[in-house]
Amino acid sequence: MEDRQYRRMFEASPVAQALSDEHGLLVEVNNAYCQLVGLTREQLIGRSATVHTHSSDLELHSSVEDLMSAGASADRSVDIEARFVRPDGEIRPVLLTLVPFTGPSDAEWTLASVVDITDRKAVEDSILLASRTDPLTGALNRRGWLNYAVSVNFDDARDAVVAVLDLDHFKQFNERRGHAAGDAVLREFADIARRCIGEDGLLTRWGGEEFVVTFRNSDRARASKALETLAASTPAHLTFSAGYTVLRSGEGLRHALDRADLLMFQAKREGRNRMVTDPPQ
Structure with a gap:
């Protein structure tokens, strides 16, 4: 040719x-x-x-x-x-x-x-997004948060606060009102939470009625104020128990999450409907 x-x-x-x-x-x-x-x-x-x-x-x-x-x-x-x-x-x-x-x-x-x-x-991007997003609330799911946690780097410990929230007596609410009503409350709670935590807050549905909030470019006082605003706005007269902690120098977000989770269970033991944090380091 x-x-x-x-x-x-x-x-x-x-x-x-x-x-x-x-x-x-x-x-x-x-x-x-x-x-x-x-x-x-x-x-x-x-x-x-x-x-x-x-x-x-x-x-x-x-x-x-x-x-x-x-x-x-x-x-x-x-x-x-x-x-x-x-x-x-x-x-x-x-x-x-x-x-x-x-x-x-x-x-x-x-x-x-x-x-x-x-x-x-x-x-591909839509499939990846779906794999990292909770379909009910539109928040990140556990996988999405874990991917985020290993990809982000905070140079200053004051840059981040991690909070774990668990809606109190949600199982009983589902039993009384039905799962459809429970799903509607979870969606509404997620919408309210996003407004309360602002652009620097990252909302994750960890599972069931448990949520994780990652406050970026924040400190303990600002995170506490956002959580108090959320507590005053929770739908269906529900309350939540929360533990929150400041990311420490040199540690990863997963370590801070584990500490916040323990603090959340402390809030449960102390009577629910409260927020618990640890002493500043």
């Missing part, structure tokens, strides 16, 4: 394709690629794909050569997920399939086929 026919196929392909030289500069792009990145051929040729790659993904470019060498030695292509940024700021998640291409004088070029995976990522 002649080079002219190859070029026609390249241009007509519905798959976005780009050819880069040994320096990582684009030497050829097809129409589908131009449409994907929102730039013309003239704006692309002679430039690196870094010009339309998300800043957080630029490190991938520095490792492409190593990845291509590994792929070539294993006689396979290399797949990379990245994000392209169009001129209007729109971000397009893409899957790049990279294969070695022999350029002039046996130069090591790279042919990239690019698939827009925006829709796939949206589905």
Whole structure:
């Protein structure tokens, strides 16, 4: 097949394709690629794909050569997920399939086929969100909180307060009023809690009638005030018992949660309908 026919196929392909030289500069792009990145051929040729790659993904470019060498030695292509940024700021998640291409004088070029995976990522994100969210209240679930706990870093112990809340006598409420009424109360409690704890508060339904509130950028006094406001607004004349503690220097959120949980049980033992905290360190 002649080079002219190859070029026609390249241009007509519905798959976005780009050819880069040994320096990582684009030497050829097809129409589908131009449409994907929102730039013309003239704006692309002679430039690196870094010009339309998300800043957080630029490190991938520095490792492409190593990845291509590994792929070539294993006689396979290399797949990379990245994000392209169009001129209007729109971000397009893409899957790049990279294969070695022999350029002039046996130069090591790279042919990239690019698939827009925006829709796939949206589905994946919705599934991930659902797996970390309590379907009844819309709050984080236990899994979501645990993922959050290992991903966040507080440099200052005053930055966070963790509270564990348990609605008092909720089992009896369910038995008297029915589970539908109980579910409605849990939803209403979660809505009220979100308003009371504000933007820096993170609400989690830990299980049943037990909730965890993580106060970010807060201290003991501010957390106490928010919990008091919530206690005064609890629906259906219910009360809750709570334990709360300040995150200590050098510890993780899970340790603070365990301490708050013990304080919550102390509040239960002391008669319920109260909040208990530990002495400042």
